[in-house]
Amino acid sequence: MCVTLCSGDPTMYERYWLQMGDKTTVVINGWQFISYFSDVRKVCWFLEPEFANAIIRLHKLVGNAITEERYIVVGTGSTQLFQALLYAVSPPNSSKPISVVSAAPFYSSYPLITDFLESGLHKWAGDAYTFSKDEPYIELVTSPNNPDGFPRQAVVNRSQGILIHDFAYYWPQYIPISSPADHDIMLFTVSKSTGHAGTRIGWALVKDREIAKKMTEFIMLSTIGVSKDSQIRAAKILQVVSDSHQYKSNFKEGQAFFEHSYNNMARRWKQLRDAVNMSKLFSLPDFPSSSCTFSGRTFGSLPAFAWLKCEGEIDDCESFLRGHKILTRGGKHFGSSGKYVRISMLPRDETFDQFTERLSSIKSS
Amino acid sequence: MCVTLCSGDPTMYERYWLQMGDKTTVVINGWQFISYFSDVRKVCWFLEPEFANAIIRLHKLVGNAITEERYIVVGTGSTQLFQALLYAVSPPNSSKPISVVSAAPFYSSYPLITDFLESGLHKWAGDAYTFSKDEPYIELVTSPNNPDGFPRQAVVNRSQGILIHDFAYYWPQYIPISSPADHDIMLFTVSKSTGHAGTRIGWALVKDREIAKKMTEFIMLSTIGVSKDSQIRAAKILQVVSDSHQYKSNFKEGQAFFEHSYNNMARRWKQLRDAVNMSKLFSLPDFPSSSCTFSGRTFGSLPAFAWLKCEGEIDDCESFLRGHKILTRGGKHFGSSGKYVRISMLPRDETFDQFTERLSSIKSS
Numbered sequence: 001m002c003v004t005l006c007s008g009d010p011t012m013y014e015r016y017w018l019q020m021g022d023k024t025t026v027v028i029n030g031w032q033f034i035s036y037f038s039d040v041r042k043v044c045w046f047l048e049p050e051f052a053n054a055i056i057r058l059h060k061l062v063g064n065a066i067t068e069e070r071y072i073v074v075g076t077g078s079t080q081l082f083q084a085l086l087y088a089v090s091p092p093n094s095s096k097p098i099s100v101v102s103a104a105p106f107y108s109s110y111p112l113i114t115d116f117l118e119s120g121l122h123k124w125a126g127d128a129y130t131f132s133k134d135e136p137y138i139e140l141v142t143s144p145n146n147p148d149g150f151p152r153q154a155v156v157n158r159s160q161g162i163l164i165h166d167f168a169y170y171w172p173q174y175i176p177i178s179s180p181a182d183h184d185i186m187l188f189t190v191s192k193s194t195g196h197a198g199t200r201i202g203w204a205l206v207k208d209r210e211i212a213k214k215m216t217e218f219i220m221l222s223t224i225g226v227s228k229d230s231q232i233r234a235a236k237i238l239q240v241v242s243d244s245h246q247y248k249s250n251f252k253e254g255q256a257f258f259e260h261s262y263n264n265m266a267r268r269w270k271q272l273r274d275a276v277n278m279s280k281l282f283s284l285p286d287f288p289s290s291s292c293t294f295s296g297r298t299f300g301s302l303p304a305f306a307w308l309k310c311e312g313e314i315d316d317c318e319s320f321l322r323g324h325k326i327l328t329r330g331g332k333h334f335g336s337s338g339k340y341v342r343i344s345m346l347p348r349d350e351t352f353d354q355f356t357e358r359l360s361s362i363k364s365s
Numbered sequence: 366m367c368v369t370l371c372s373g374d375p376t377m378y379e380r381y382w383l384q385m386g387d388k389t390t391v392v393i394n395g396w397q398f399i400s401y402f403s404d405v406r407k408v409c410w411f412l413e414p415e416f417a418n419a420i421i422r423l424h425k426l427v428g429n430a431i432t433e434e435r436y437i438v439v440g441t442g443s444t445q446l447f448q449a450l451l452y453a454v455s456p457p458n459s460s461k462p463i464s465v466v467s468a469a470p471f472y473s474s475y476p477l478i479t480d481f482l483e484s485g486l487h488k489w490a491g492d493a494y495t496f497s498k499d500e501p502y503i504e505l506v507t508s509p510n511n512p513d514g515f516p517r518q519a520v521v522n523r524s525q526g527i528l529i530h531d532f533a534y535y536w537p538q539y540i541p542i543s544s545p546a547d548h549d550i551m552l553f554t555v556s557k558s559t560g561h562a563g564t565r566i567g568w569a570l571v572k573d574r575e576i577a578k579k580m581t582e583f584i585m586l587s588t589i590g591v592s593k594d595s596q597i598r599a600a601k602i603l604q605v606v607s608d609s610h611q612y613k614s615n616f617k618e619g620q621a622f623f624e625h626s627y628n629n630m631a632r633r634w635k636q637l638r639d640a641v642n643m644s645k646l647f648s649l650p651d652f653p654s655s656s657c658t659f660s661g662r663t664f665g666s667l668p669a670f671a672w673l674k675c676e677g678e679i680d681d682c683e684s685f686l687r688g689h690k691i692l693t694r695g696g697k698h699f700g701s702s703g704k705y706v707r708i709s710m711l712p713r714d715e716t717f718d719q720f721t722e723r724l725s726s727i728k729s730s
Contacts, residue, residue: 010400023395026393026594028393030388033563035562036563076588076591076592080588117485120485200588200593221477222444223442224442229563233594
């Protein structure tokens with residue numbers, strides 16, 4: 001049996017939510033959420049107010065993003081919001097599509113999503129480091145980055161640039177929170193913050209009203225809004241996450257969400273680094289320690305993905321690991337070298353244990 | 366205060382689901398549906414098996430569509446499935462986009478959805494009746510039709526044509542069911558069958574495996590699957606609809622879903638026709654009666670939208686009605702004349718009563 005670590009399926013979080021018991025159970029009645037509309041007075045008319053409030057409360061608690069003077073746009077995962085943004089910021093009636101770039105290694109889906117409909121509005125233009133055209137562009141800044149886990153800033157830094165900050169992983173189980181992010185366009189998602197990938201809910205914090213309006217238009221045309229059931233469920237989950245830190249007495253010892261998740265990530269990264277040291281065939285990035293404004297703890301990043309390098313003469317790390325029944329995603333998908341693979345750090349315990357055990361036993365052939 | 370009847374928001378159904386009490390309540394625990402995946406052995410790997418079973422059972426009961434030898438693809442409403450289909454059936458690497466047509470009057474969103482991303486894959490080509498190019502095309506066949514309620518068949522009938530049958534309204538509260546639909550590509554949605562627009566769930570029945578696979582790919586790239594919460598809720602709702610007919614003893618008199626909804630539609634259409642007769646300024650389509658294989662009843666269509674015509678010298682029916690504080694969508698949006706408007710027949714009772722009262726009192730000025 002292969003150990004599958006290609007996708008970032010966050011099943012690691014199941015155990016925590018099982019422990020929460022009924023605290024995060026939602027009950028939805030048949031007569032609720034019949035209508036397409038949530039609040040017609042809002043720019044994003046399909047955003048449930050309860051979910052908006054839960055988002056604001058959580059960002060305030062964690063201190064990872066400014067929500068003041070921002071429009072919140074909800075999406076069917078941050079994947080839909082990313083496309084809504086491309087639509088919203090691409091110049092209309094332009095003679096050619098705007099270039100979309102991101103520094104390599106970049107999230108492997110960015111090029112596919114940007115180009116799969118052969119849109120006349122936008123076109124993938126590759127690695128931001130090599131972008132040299134003197135014309136408008138969109139730069140995707142993922143921080144901490146998927147796949148390699150490093151914090152990032154824009155690299156093109158030219159006028160006519162539009163920045164989209166993808167903060168899917170800017171949460172205190174993965175990286176020390178340095179300050180509340182304060183950019184024009186910021187993306188978040190529940191799949192990576194709380195683990196609820198199956199609910200398909202993300203949110204954007206957007207300064208400009210016209211951009212928020214055009215994003216809403218995109219979501220109207222592409223899915224006529226976003227599941228109300230999932231919004232209500234996500235609201236409940238985010239509320240419990242906040243409660244677990246603000247009303248600790250209602251929870252058992254060690255059940256504060258980001259404490260618990262940080263401990264999981266720290267244990268897994270130690271386990272992986274031990275396995276890598278045992279094998280001697282691989283290497284991992286090193287992350288400098290810094291202080292987290294949320295936890296007060298000083299630590300080095302514990303990314304949701306490991307960006308593993310095959311040392312020595314192995315040029316196709318993905319195939320090499322497949323030969324040892326470990327399924328990963330190769331570096332080339334991320335605009336990088338085949339010597340690297342991306343490995344999900346968020347599977348269930350059994351899978352993760354099996355993976356590190358297998359990895360540690362791989363010796364040079 | 367204006368009476369808003371522009372969108373097809375199906376709030377009429379709220380009252381029925383209120384009467385069902387706890388029968389359609391869903392309870393979702395925090396640890397459920399964490400994963401992106403529902404069933405990795407299936408082509409549509411994010412389709413919840415429970416929802417698939419509920420769909421098959423309901424189609425069998427109603428007799429409105431063949432489900433055998435079909436792949437089921439779930440979507441974030443049938444709007445997403447429509448786009449997934451355009452992607453799946455457009456020829457790849459073609460020198461120019463494939464033409465997309467539908468007989469006027471057609472659903473006003475078809476042209477917008479087809480063209481808003483300026484895709485190189487497909488392009489709106491207007492009224493199917495005037496399509497004369499001798500080349501591949503996609504024809505959208507909505508039956509019964511939105512906006513005018515008539516049953517439809519393909520009109521272009523040339524080789525190289527791909528047909529997409531949109532059966533959002535092919536349910537026994539709107540039209541007599543004549544036989545189980547048996548086309549290659551068929552679309553359905555809960556918004557119009559049971560009224561749950563806020564859950565954003567639709568499904569496609571697709572004969573060809575490759576088309577189902579490419580649709581799945583589209584949904585993976587556009588939203589990485591479909592809300593599990595909404596799928597589970599939709600499953601429950603469809604099960605209760607089936608139960609209300611198959612286990613009548615568990616329900617009160619007159620609570621069988623399609624009975625109840627048919628009665629509502631019949632009453633509303635009578636009320637609207639009475640109002641139109643009072644005013645003498647308008648006219649409505651006449652529908653021939655036929656026998657419904659599901660209910661055994663013989664009746665003329667009771668569409669979810671009324672396609673109202675301003676008779677006499679009024680050329681802009683939408684503006685005329687707006688002057689009387691009735692908000693509708695004008696015929697031009699549907700590729701037709703401004704003498705027509707589309708009016709939702711599915712608002713709450715108070716809104717519908719207010720509308721017919723206002724309409725009946727409009728006399729020639």
